[in-house]
Amino acid sequence: TQLLEQSPQFLSIQEGENLTVYCNSSSVFSSLQWYRQEPGEGPVLLVTVVTGGEVKKLKRLTFQFGDARKDSSLHITAAQPGDTGLYLCAGARGGGYQKVTFGTGTKLQVIP
Amino acid sequence: NAGVMQNPRHLVRRRGQEARLRCSPMKGHSHVYWYRQLPEEGLKFMVYLQKENIIDESGMPKERFSAEFPKEGPSILRIQQVVRGDSAAYFCASSPPSSSEAFFGQGTRLTVV
Numbered sequence: 001t002q003l004l005e006q007s008p009q010f011l012s013i014q015e016g017e018n019l020t021v022y023c024n025s026s027s028v029f030s031s032l033q034w035y036r037q038e039p040g041e042g043p044v045l046l047v048t049v050v051t052g053g054e055v056k057k058l059k060r061l062t063f064q065f066g067d068a069r070k071d072s073s074l075h076i077t078a079a080q081p082g083d084t085g086l087y088l089c090a091g092a093r094g095g096g097y098q099k100v101t102f103g104t105g106t107k108l109q110v111i112p
Numbered sequence: 113n114a115g116v117m118q119n120p121r122h123l124v125r126r127r128g129q130e131a132r133l134r135c136s137p138m139k140g141h142s143h144v145y146w147y148r149q150l151p152e153e154g155l156k157f158m159v160y161l162q163k164e165n166i167i168d169e170s171g172m173p174k175e176r177f178s179a180e181f182p183k184e185g186p187s188i189l190r191i192q193q194v195v196r197g198d199s200a201a202y203f204c205a206s207s208p209p210s211s212s213e214a215f216f217g218q219g220t221r222l223t224v225v
Contacts, residue, residue, distance in 0.1 A: 043155070
């Protein structure tokens with residue numbers, strides 16, 4: 001089983017602060033995805049990164065895929081209460097979605 | 113274009129009863145995946161199905177759990193003789209063929225009392 005470790009596991013910050021969430025593995029992935037899941041809802045895909053070293057921005061969210069395609073980070077600038085949720089990374093090994101492995105999750109709480 | 117539809121959203125069963133969870137994939141998606149999520153945890157893969165075929169059930173418990181995706185109608189995850197440890201959120205996702213991206217439903221929260 002290819003394990004994806006996320007850190008920190010829990011994060012509680014004040015509105016306006018910046019934060020970074022990490023997703024690490026010893027395995028190489030063909031692509032990596034980030035999801036946000038709100039309480040009582042299903043995960044919603046935020047971004048897919050494919051190329052080693054790739055950086056993608058989604059408003060205040062910046063996603064980076066490691067050069068070796070083993071790790072990724074999510075940076076949020078000026079966090080807002082609407083960013084509260086469970087952030088999940090998921091690594092794909094190619095060949096279809098059944099090969100996707102989900103990370104352990106980071107639960108973020110942004111306090112107004 | 114409707115998203116992935118799961119029903120019921122909440123299901124309460126007594127120990128020993130059967131639970132049937134339904135998933136209708138997005139239009140045009142022929143691949144369905146079922147996941148289980150315990151509180152404060154990530155998603156654990158259970159089974160991958162295409163129409164009328166189980167492709168990968170490596171994450172399914174050997175007993176009491178079964179899944180199907182018939183030619184017509186939704187995919188069904190069936191849990192027989194439920195136990196308290198089956199209480200969890202069960203999510204379904206669908207994707208087009210050979211895609212590494214999938215879209216999730218809102219889940220069914222099963223509570224066994």
